[in-house]
Amino acid sequence: MKPIFGKIVSDKMQKSVLVAVTRIVKDPTYGKYYKKTKKFMAHDEENACNIGDLVRLSQTRPLSKRKRWNVEEILKKAEI
Template structure:
């Protein structure tokens, strides 16, 4: 899901996942942010698919290939 679109042709994509804690056996949420190149103009809240690509800048190594679901306004 896109969490920020303030940069030109770049979005921050947050990936959430649920994992089981090894010791306590409780499910906990983990999240990670990826900076991705965006030629499609996605907005905050859109669900997008990203793929790894060559390094485009110091922190950008992902690219948006499709918008799966647009955010409701």
């Protein structure tokens, strides 16, 4: 599966982060574009991510009930 890109919205767990992925969708009836956001739990082995970081996720085997993604790379660090 291709990687997805998102922004960290929570890093309060050990070795886990919550990532919000936003995509643009076109309404089939009216043709208007709007944003949809979905949240994914991801594994962060080094605890390197902070809130606001832009990251790339790759799919992996199920690590827990909700975790099926792995933080592959931090693309942009958040400004504190």
